[in-house]
Amino acid sequence: MASFPVLWWRPRIEVRAIMKHAEETVLDGAEILARASGIRPLLREHAAEVETARRLTAPVVDALRSTGVFRMSMPTAWGGPELDVCRQIEIIETLSRADASAGWCAMIGSDSGYYSGYLDGLAARSLYPDLDAVTAGWLVPAGTMEVCDGGYRLSGRWSFGSGVTHADVVVGGARVTENGSPRTTADGAPEWRIAMLPASQWQVLDTWNPTGLAGSGSHDYSIADTFVPAENTWFPGERHRAGSLYAWRGMYVVNFVGVPLGVALDACDTATGILAGKVMMPELTPAHDEPRVRSGIARARALVGSARSYAYDTAGTLWATLEAGDEPSFDQRAQLAGCFVHTVSTCRDAVRLLVDTVGTAAIRKTSPLERQSRDVNTIAQHVLAQARMWEWAGGLHFGQDPSMPVL
Known part of the structure; x- marks a missing residue:
């Protein structure tokens, strides 16, 4: 490789x-x-x-x-x-x-x-000596951390390291072992932690070759038998900093919705710009005069606008709760989980509608709309955008914690 x-x-x-x-x-x-x-x-x-x-x-x-x-x-x-x-x-x-x-x-x-x-x-x-230092990596425990004096020996390989090619710090989740055997927590579950090390200590593997989000550099990355000080490891839920922004374990994923929203918003502008100067064949009539075109643009913008309003409302309500010093309720966490998948799926529907409305001009590789379509389809494959998020959201509405610790 x-x-x-x-x-x-x-x-x-x-x-x-x-x-x-x-x-x-x-x-x-x-x-x-x-x-x-x-x-x-x-x-x-x-x-x-x-x-x-x-x-x-x-x-x-x-x-x-x-x-x-x-x-x-x-x-x-x-x-x-x-x-x-x-x-x-x-x-x-x-x-x-x-x-x-x-x-x-x-x-x-x-x-x-x-x-x-x-x-x-x-x-x-x-x-983090620099405020603008970049972190990349995956929290899923794909590696192992063998207990040793002062910390752990870390080995493993992780996928989807978005931004790892320009990162300053890289993270990786790993199962804890002692004398080669898995170590368990007080409740009998396998223990796992997240390790953080300077990017220079990891190897990036050239594996990322998708149709969308191609420039994200989401390559696999690995490390072999490398010492990690105990103080450079943590488990979701641990924190050493006060403040509303750090009060709840899932805060770091909330801004995820900004990506599909931005792609879809620009796709609306792109499609409108294309159609403003397009002539329909064989009628030789302006595209913007066609009822189908007008309807398609209006529906797409309504889809994106509604998803955007829901996303900001959900994030704002969560933030107000944390600012008040309270824990997010099960219903608030359920709304956030549903908001992730709803935002992405709605934005993808809107972009698909725009492609259908624009027609052949939208499938040319020189068209931003063609790339936006591929990008939003790739975003939809992320775990936060998959259909099982609906199941986790529904479970939270019934007071049941999902298996995903971030929620």
Whole structure:
């Protein structure tokens, strides 16, 4: 299997003085959103190159880093913006309107503030000396961590490491073993934890070659018999940081909905632009005068608009609960689970409708709508967008916890 080094265009971040956090430029949500809007032309310009490379290119990563999107969830105590989830969704949505792969990687990479909050302060600052450090990786326990003095020896291989080609920190879930045998928790369940290490200690495997989100660089990655200090590991639910943004274990996935929303919103604009100048054959009449065309555009925009309103309403209600110091109820968690799959499926339906309405112009590889169709279809394969989320959502409405710890 071919492989390539992590951080292939920029040197490994050195551990700098803790005071660097105080010296960082302080960005608020409005400034990050404005910067995200400002780089949209660059993201569009590089979209084809990113898709061919199957990872974000250097200019795109640098542009994203310059916006502050990767620091969205960093704490104010470190000089970060600690943005509420609705503002995060808005920023991810804005970037995804320009390119789904860039928006997806921004969404993944912005988890650094959450991940650093799962560690003790000193360990967290050692791994994250830079507010704009990018985190990538998969929490599913696909590896093993053998207990040793001071920590664990980690081995394993993980899939879908979105953004791993430009990450600074990589994470991986693993089952804990001791003397080669699985270790269990007090209730008898197999113990597993998440390990976090600098990206330079992992190997990226060249495995990502999909039809959509091709530029996300979601390659497999691996590690072999590598020491992980105990303080660099955690389990979902553990936290070492106060504040509403870090009060509930599932917060880091809430901004996921910004990607399909951004793709679908831009697809609406793209389709409208195409149809505004299209002449229907053989009638030689303007497409925008056709009842079918008008209806298709209106229905697609209503689909996306309704999904967007529901997503922001769900996230806003969750945020208000956490701001009040309360735990999300079963019904709120159920609504969030349903919102994930509803948003993606509705956005995909809208894009399909737009493709059908536009016709042959939408299937040309030179058309943004063609790529948006492939991107939203790929997003729909993510675990948060699959049909079983409806089952988990329904179970939560009946007071039953799902097997997915993030919910």
